[in-house]
Amino acid sequence: MTKNRLQVFWTICLAFLLLVGGCTPSKTTIEPVQSEAKQNNKQVSELAISNEPKQSESDRNKQQMTEVTKDETKGELKVHYIDVGQGASQLIIGSSGKTILIDAGNNDKATLVVNYLKKQGVSKIDILIGTHPDADHVGGLDAVIDNFEIGKIYMPKVQSNTKTFEDVLLAIQRKGLKVATAKAGLTLDWEMDTNVQMIAPVEQYSDTNEMSAVIHLSYGQTSFLFMGDAESKSEQDMISSKVNLRSDVLLVGHHGSNSSSSQAFLDAVKPSYAVIQVGKSNNYGHPTAEVLKRLLDRGIKTYRTDDQGNIIFTTNGKDILVKYDNGITVPIKGEIAPTSTNNPSSVKSSEVPKKQEDNVVYNNCSEVRAAGKAPIKRGDPGYSNKLDRDNDGVGCE
Ligand SMILES: [Zn+2]
Numbered sequence: 453m454t455k456n457r458l459q460v461f462w463t464i465c466l467a468f469l470l471l472v473g474g475c476t477p478s479k480t481t482i483e484p485v486q487s488e489a490k491q492n493n494k495q496v497s498e499l500a501i502s503n504e505p506k507q508s509e510s511d512r513n514k515q516q517m518t519e520v521t522k523d524e525t526k527g528e529l530k531v532h533y534i535d536v537g538q539g540a541s542q543l544i545i546g547s548s549g550k551t552i553l554i555d556a557g558n559n560d561k562a563t564l565v566v567n568y569l570k571k572q573g574v575s576k577i578d579i580l581i582g583t584h585p586d587a588d589h590v591g592g593l594d595a596v597i598d599n600f601e602i603g604k605i606y607m608p609k610v611q612s613n614t615k616t617f618e619d620v621l622l623a624i625q626r627k628g629l630k631v632a633t634a635k636a637g638l639t640l641d642w643e644m645d646t647n648v649q650m651i652a653p654v655e656q657y658s659d660t661n662e663m664s665a666v667i668h669l670s671y672g673q674t675s676f677l678f679m680g681d682a683e684s685k686s687e688q689d690m691i692s693s694k695v696n697l698r699s700d701v702l703l704v705g706h707h708g709s710n711s712s713s714s715q716a717f718l719d720a721v722k723p724s725y726a727v728i729q730v731g732k733s734n735n736y737g738h739p740t741a742e743v744l745k746r747l748l749d750r751g752i753k754t755y756r757t758d759d760q761g762n763i764i765f766t767t768n769g770k771d772i773l774v775k776y777d778n779g780i781t782v783p784i785k786g787e788i789a790p791t792s793t794n795n796p797s798s799v800k801s802s803e804v805p806k807k808q809e810d811n812v813v814y815n816n817c818s819e820v821r822a823a824g825k826a827p828i829k830r831g832d833p834g835y836s837n838k839l840d841r842d843n844d845g846v847g848c849e
Contacts, residue, residue: 525672525769535757536561538731539588546643552579556592578603583680585612594623606634610663634665654689672769679705687717708739732758817848
């Protein structure tokens with residue numbers, strides 16, 4: 453398709469920026485986590501049960517849902533940071549099984565993403581978001597659209613004349629979907645107990661990365677921020693727009709590029725945990741040493757798909773568990789006891805065979821040394837946060 457034809461095509465798409473119908477309940481089921489949460493008195497005492505009625509999609513003039521805490525969570529929410537190499541893709545499965553897919557990696561990861569979703573029992577994507585038209589984000593979207601029922605699709609008002617982007621538009625057209633414009637100020641109609649806000653792009657930017665849709669999700673007392681490839685200009689505008697940026701888990705913008713994750717932004721988000729979706733030995737130098745240092749300086753524990761493969765966070769609205777491909781489950785917030793011998797996720801790595809030693813749990817460094825495993829690195833079986841007090845990725849040094 454020529455650039456002109458594409459522009460006409462995209463213009464037609466935009467002309468139909470109608471909202472697609474509501475969300476029917478998904479057939480998705482997920483395995484419940486074997487959580488053994490001890491009561492955290494402080495957190496429980498701070499619980500304020502909210503009976504806020506569900507609001508449908510609102511415009512900027514409506515009350516900002518960011519102010520509402522939906523503490524009455526009904527089960528578990530899972531966030532999958534899918535290992536798509538140098539690219540990005542996140543699957544969110546809500547407490548009643550509704551789904552959000554943000555991006556789908558490069559073209560050559562389309563089958564991987566489709567298979568991953570099927571393995572989770574996903575049959576419908578209730579909300580599909582293409583953060584921006586770059587190939588490492590929208591490459592696999594056409595296959596996702598072709599393979600799953602799609603509720604609603606959001607993309608920012610920016611075009612690209614690549615074959616990859618054209619394929620996405622054609623898949624949307626084939627399915628008769630209408631694209632809703634991704635922009636700041638939208639409350640996404642999803643699970644009753646989850647608050648999902650689109651907080652960027654705040655403005656129209658000439659840079660494609662800056663046009664990235666940014667999603668803030670809060671579930672009970674836990675929160676997640678999904679950045680796409682948004683960079684410092686968009687970050688500054690999000691800060692200025694005074695939306696709630698605070699998040700427990702930050703998907704680091706633009707794969708850890710130095711143009712994102714500015715000091716001011718990190719200080720506004722104040723994450724405890726960060727995820728970087730990045731390919732091993734990529735040509736972009738992602739993530740940069742500067743960004744890693746900014747995270748480290750703030751004591752933000754960082755997970756990377758190039759080191760850990762698929763990374764899955766599970767939360768009950770209070771506690772958070774993280775699990776990655778080597779089968780180790782680590783409680784990172786709250787008091788959930790490790791469930792290392794009971795794999796809590798339905799995801800099992802096809803690449804990392806599950807060995808006996810993958811389930812080993814060391815309670816302290818004495819045990820690690822006794823086993824001859826010290827120092828123990830992040831990603832090794834048995835590694836956990838408590839063994840790595842300085843949080844440098846190497847425990848029991
Ligand atoms: Zn990217």
